[in-house]
Amino acid sequence: MLEHLLCFNVVRMAKVFGVSRSGFYYWIKHRHKAIQREASRQELDIKVKEAFDSSKGRDGARRIQKELAENGNSHNVKTIAASMKRQDLTPKAARKFKCTTDSKHKMPVAPNLLAQDFNAAAPNQKWAGDITYVATSEGWLYLAVIIDLYSRQVVGWSMDTRMTATLVCDALSMALFRRGFPEQVIVHSDRGSQYCSKDYRDCSAPSMLDTRKATSHT
Incomplete structure (x- = not known):
């Protein structure tokens, strides 16, 4: 129906399709908004993908949100996370993490009062x-x-x-x-x-x- 809007009278078209004129205009208004939302979503996806790729796949939603905000594109973290999910963008580790702490230092070390006894008779002991x-x-x-x-x-x-x-x-x-x-x-x-x-x-x-x-x- 929309594609014939410029060729036919709206009243006649509404009558043929069995809809009211007000209902037709309501549909046009909301269809236009839906198209705008989809266009905005696609534009955001492109920017999120660019930011993700520029970090070599390391940045998550929070860091990408901050980067976009610094460039004048303000979106909340939830919106960025949804964009990443749509595009199947999963951040990876930026570097190899160590499970243990570094014990090679010159700072003072307190005495070992526990003496390998890891049992306690009461809370907060x-x-x-x-x-x-x-x-x-x-x-x-x-x-x-x-x-x-x-x-x-x-x-x-x-x-x-x-x-x-x-x-x-x-x-x-x-x-x-x-x-x-x-x-x-x-x-x-x-x-x-x-x-x-x-x-x-x-x-x-x-x-x-x-x-x-x-x-x-x-």
């Missing part, structure tokens, strides 16, 4: 901290966790794109807050530089933990 990495829609992220060795439950965690002292401090801070800042809890971790850093020692300061008596690193 012994915690264990570690760092691993997980694959997400945003690419690889480091995950720091604090586990209560009594219940084996995660009591604190933090994620970031970099393995820093802030990563482990945030996980410890969450655990302390969620457990009401318990006193004299032993926090066991490896000798990684993140756990031996001044920032981490400050994070487990006297107001939280006594690092000389409570926090240990193997």
